[in-house]
Amino acid sequence: xxxxxxxxxxxxxxxxxxxxxxxxxxxxxxxxxxxxxxxxxxxxxxxxxxxxxxxxxxxxxxxxxxxxxxxxxxxxxxxxxxxxxxxxxxxxxxxxxxxxxxxxxxxxxxxxxxxxxxxxxxxxxxxxxxxxxxxxxxxxxxxxxxxxxxxxxxxxxxxxxxxxxxxxxxxxxxxxxxxxxxxxxxxxxxxxxxxxxxxxxxxxxxxxxxxxxxxxxxxxxxxxxxxxxxxxxxxxxxxxxxxxxxxxxxxxxxxxxxxxxxxxxxxxxxxxxxxxxxxxxxxxxxxxxxxxxxxxxxxxxxxxxxxxxxxxxxxxxxxxxxxxxxxxxxxxxxxxxxxxxxxxxxxxx
Amino acid sequence: xxxxxxxxxxxxxxxxxxxxxxxxxxxxxxxxxxxxxxxxxxxxxxxxxxxxxxxxxxxxxxxxxxxxxxxxxxxxxxxxxxxxxxxxxxxxxxxxxxxxxxxxxxxxxxxxxxxxxxxxxxxxxxxxxxxxxxxxxxxxxxxxxxxxxxxxxxxxxxxxxxxxxxxxxxxxxxxxxxxxxxxxxxxxxxxxxxxxxxxxxxxxxxxxxxxxxxxxxxxxxxxxxxxxxxxxxxxxxxxxxxxxxxxxxxxxxxxxxxxxxxxxxxxxxxxxxxxxxxxxxxxxxxxxxxxxxxxxxxxxxxxxxxxxxxxxxxxxxxxxxxxxxxxxxxxxxxxxxxxxxxxxxxxxxxxxxxxxxxxxxxxxxxxxxxxxxxxxxxxxxxxxxxxxxxxxxxxxxxxxxxxxxxxxxxxxxxxxxx
Ligand SMILES: Cc1cc2nc3c(=O)[nH]c(=O)nc-3n(C[C@H](O)[C@H](O)[C@H](O)COP(=O)(O)OP(=O)(O)OC[C@H]3O[C@@H](n4cnc5c(N)ncnc54)[C@H](O)[C@@H]3O)c2cc1C
Numbered sequence: 001x002x003x004x005x006x007x008x009x010x011x012x013x014x015x016x017x018x019x020x021x022x023x024x025x026x027x028x029x030x031x032x033x034x035x036x037x038x039x040x041x042x043x044x045x046x047x048x049x050x051x052x053x054x055x056x057x058x059x060x061x062x063x064x065x066x067x068x069x070x071x072x073x074x075x076x077x078x079x080x081x082x083x084x085x086x087x088x089x090x091x092x093x094x095x096x097x098x099x100x101x102x103x104x105x106x107x108x109x110x111x112x113x114x115x116x117x118x119x120x121x122x123x124x125x126x127x128x129x130x131x132x133x134x135x136x137x138x139x140x141x142x143x144x145x146x147x148x149x150x151x152x153x154x155x156x157x158x159x160x161x162x163x164x165x166x167x168x169x170x171x172x173x174x175x176x177x178x179x180x181x182x183x184x185x186x187x188x189x190x191x192x193x194x195x196x197x198x199x200x201x202x203x204x205x206x207x208x209x210x211x212x213x214x215x216x217x218x219x220x221x222x223x224x225x226x227x228x229x230x231x232x233x234x235x236x237x238x239x240x241x242x243x244x245x246x247x248x249x250x251x252x253x254x255x256x257x258x259x260x261x262x263x264x265x266x267x268x269x270x271x272x273x274x275x276x277x278x279x280x281x282x283x284x285x286x287x288x289x290x291x292x293x294x295x296x297x298x299x300x301x302x303x304x305x306x307x308x309x310x311x312x313x314x315x316x317x318x319x320x321x322x323x324x325x326x327x328x329x330x331x332x333x334x335x336x337x338x339x340x341x342x343x344x345x346x347x348x349x
Numbered sequence: 350x351x352x353x354x355x356x357x358x359x360x361x362x363x364x365x366x367x368x369x370x371x372x373x374x375x376x377x378x379x380x381x382x383x384x385x386x387x388x389x390x391x392x393x394x395x396x397x398x399x400x401x402x403x404x405x406x407x408x409x410x411x412x413x414x415x416x417x418x419x420x421x422x423x424x425x426x427x428x429x430x431x432x433x434x435x436x437x438x439x440x441x442x443x444x445x446x447x448x449x450x451x452x453x454x455x456x457x458x459x460x461x462x463x464x465x466x467x468x469x470x471x472x473x474x475x476x477x478x479x480x481x482x483x484x485x486x487x488x489x490x491x492x493x494x495x496x497x498x499x500x501x502x503x504x505x506x507x508x509x510x511x512x513x514x515x516x517x518x519x520x521x522x523x524x525x526x527x528x529x530x531x532x533x534x535x536x537x538x539x540x541x542x543x544x545x546x547x548x549x550x551x552x553x554x555x556x557x558x559x560x561x562x563x564x565x566x567x568x569x570x571x572x573x574x575x576x577x578x579x580x581x582x583x584x585x586x587x588x589x590x591x592x593x594x595x596x597x598x599x600x601x602x603x604x605x606x607x608x609x610x611x612x613x614x615x616x617x618x619x620x621x622x623x624x625x626x627x628x629x630x631x632x633x634x635x636x637x638x639x640x641x642x643x644x645x646x647x648x649x650x651x652x653x654x655x656x657x658x659x660x661x662x663x664x665x666x667x668x669x670x671x672x673x674x675x676x677x678x679x680x681x682x683x684x685x686x687x688x689x690x691x692x693x694x695x696x697x698x699x700x701x702x703x704x705x706x707x708x709x710x711x712x713x714x715x716x717x718x719x720x721x722x723x724x725x726x727x728x729x730x731x732x733x734x735x736x737x738x739x740x741x742x743x744x745x746x747x748x749x750x751x752x753x754x755x756x757x758x759x760x761x762x763x764x765x766x767x
Binding site: 034114116117118119120121124142143177179180181182183187189242243244245251253254300304307308311312314315316317318322325326329330332333334337339340342343 | 484488575576577578579580584641642644651701708709711712713714716717718719720722726738744748749752753754757
């Protein structure tokens with residue numbers, strides 16, 4: 001047994017950590033995350049130069065990673081820095097595309113699946129694809145992560161015979177209305193009306209599910225990174241904030257609750273490790289669902305508790321912790337919430 | 350046992366409902382219902398309407414222009430108001446300062462300030478908390494030193510344990526206030542602030558606190574906004590630098606401020622559970638869960654979500670009865686013990702679970718940062734675009750007004766023998 005990460009991955013983590021610490025300070029993050037285009041294109045280009053996107057693509061596909069632990073290593077660092085760059089879309093695209101070269105060089109992708117009446121399950125979507133001088137898509141995609149920043153959209157739509165397929169749309173051909181998410185970073189509404197598209201994969205259900213599971217794993221790792229930061233912040237605050245003549249960390253009730261969080265965060269780490277190690281195998285869908293179910297629950301608990309134990313300061317925009325706390329809750333709204341994944345698990349019993 | 354209201358109480362309930370149905374402006378109710386919240390103008394308009402009706406000072410005695418309601422009538426009014434999506438009455442002047450003035454204020458202070466609270470000329474804010482004094486309020490440091498003109502004796506030469514008031518015959522005709530308050534809710538709209546300030550530096554910290562009324566137009570006061578987690582502005586920091594306050598603005602005796610603060614804590618805690626807000630929130634979540642879909646079906650048919658909803662509803666029904674049991678005790682002159690603290694804890698937890706469900710129900714549609722530009726995109730069903738913001742903002746209710754941890758400490762002190 002060996003729970004150490006490999007040297008290559010450690011180097012990746014360290015490179016990214018240093019880059020984000022040096023060039024993406026927190027004030028910069030809040031400044032860009034809430035103003036169009038809701039991320040920093042210059043930083044994105046630098047991330048591409050660093051070769052970060054190669055870590056999203058498997059060796060067979062010409063990349064240098066793309067496996068469970070590559071994804072976890074990368075997204076944990078993004079979570080630690082609360083980085084608003086829309087790298088999730090890049091990961092989802094990497095697993096869906098046959099020729100991911102442009103992606104590795106930094107061309108921005110976003111995956112458009114969710115619709116107003118189909119928030120989490122791709123089977124429920126109603127966007128249509130018709131073949132008339134090439135493919136044409138019609139429908140509305142909602143809260144597409146990274147949409148306002150994307151150059152290429154990968155769109156799930158139902159073709160003839162209701163077959164779920166995946167298409168490529170040039171972002172300039174679609175109507176995209178972008179906005180910030182409440183926890184920062186870009187998302188948007190995508191309106192398609194007879195929009196020209198290219199077929200990527202016919203009958204894409206299984207490929208799409210695998211991509212969404214990889215995405216779920218990435219989000220769990222991101223949450224893990226963010227939870228470590230808020231845990232450290234909390235422990236520090238408990239020892240410095242004084243009330244009633246003593247550090248508030250001297251109150252046993254806060255000690256116990258901090259320890260409860262620590263236990264849950266260990267649980268989160270373990271389920272993420274389990275899911276990452278299952279990537280590529282037949283158990284992966286189940287492990288990814290277990291991870292997203294547990295982490296969704298734990299991240300919210302951690303968020304609520306760290307705010308509560310900070311008192312008023314934890315509710316202020318100026319204090320970075322509040323932004324981490326928002327992200328920890330809102331991660332549960334991406335790629336299936338804790339109940340959605342619990343239902344998948346119940347169905348598999 | 351009879352769980353229903355008396356005939357008179359039922360008649361009052363009908364009257365309140367009829368009044369709300371006609372008097373509450375629809376645009377205000379819509380803003381409250383959407384979680385976007387009442388604007389300054391909404392609050393002032395609604396206060397004005399209630400004032401005209403004679404209900405703004407509901408529990409105020411009639412001699413001060415109030416309606417003389419008891420706890421049950423107040424409860425009925427507050428429940429019905431919440432159900433109708435009326436803005437809540439701002440507590441700072443009407444429910445905090447006014448009872449203090451009636452109990453401890455001089456006749457002159459009562460005559461000057463009470464009418465101005467009712468007719469809206471004064472907007473009061475509450476200056477208790479400081480950066481270093483939150484749960485431990487008695488450790489507050491903002492100081493008020495007695496001075497005669499041209500001679501601020503306490504501040505200039507007094508160290509932490511010297512200071513004004515220690516020296517009886519040196520009393521001046523005004524105080525010089527220095528220090529900082531924080532978390533001042535809606536201070537940006539206020540023209541006055543009531544403060545707890547330190548007037549004595551020796552002895553127990555509680556024993557050196559006074560209750561002071563301060564005009565926010567006085568030179569030396571600076572108000573700075575604090576932005577909250579969801580992006581809104583409702584609290585402020587207030588800085589006092591050599592602010593001159595007439596001694597006539599002292600309420601009660603010097604160094605009696607802590608008793609006044611404690612009196613206030615025991616006062617009008619009937620709405621502490623916020624049951625009306627929760628009942629209203631529950632109805633909204635149910636309606637939302639009928640509108641949004643999971644797996645092609647309305648969310649309310651999803652067993653996991655339905656379970657969460659049904660559990661919360663059962664909790665709420667139980668709490669409504671706990672609340673009525675307390676009210677009935679208070680209405681018949683019974684002495685309240687730990688009930689308000691229990692209701693504060695349970696009430697906030699239930700409200701927060703309902704906020705959680707309202708956010709959760711939306712799925713991805715909860716994610717956009719709320720803005721008017723997005724409303725016509727209808728990403729969330731109408732009136733639900735603020736659900737996530739409301740969820741984050743309402744984390745405050747278990748922190749302010751004595752955090753839930755502090756409430757548990759109070760209860761433990763009362764119930765456990767050591
Ligand atoms: C939105 C908002 C509006 C507010 N409005 C006003 C206002 O208008 N006027 C005003 O004066 N104040 C206002 N407050 C301040 C509010 O009353 C304080 O935030 C509250 O008293 C808690 O103080 P604190 O934030 O300094 O937290 P702290 O007291 O530092 O507490 C931090 C944590 O330690 C816990 N803790 C502290 N002591 C103990 C203990 N003995 N045992 C166990 N746990 C403990 C607390 O429960 C909390 O979890 C407002 C606060 C907020 C967030």
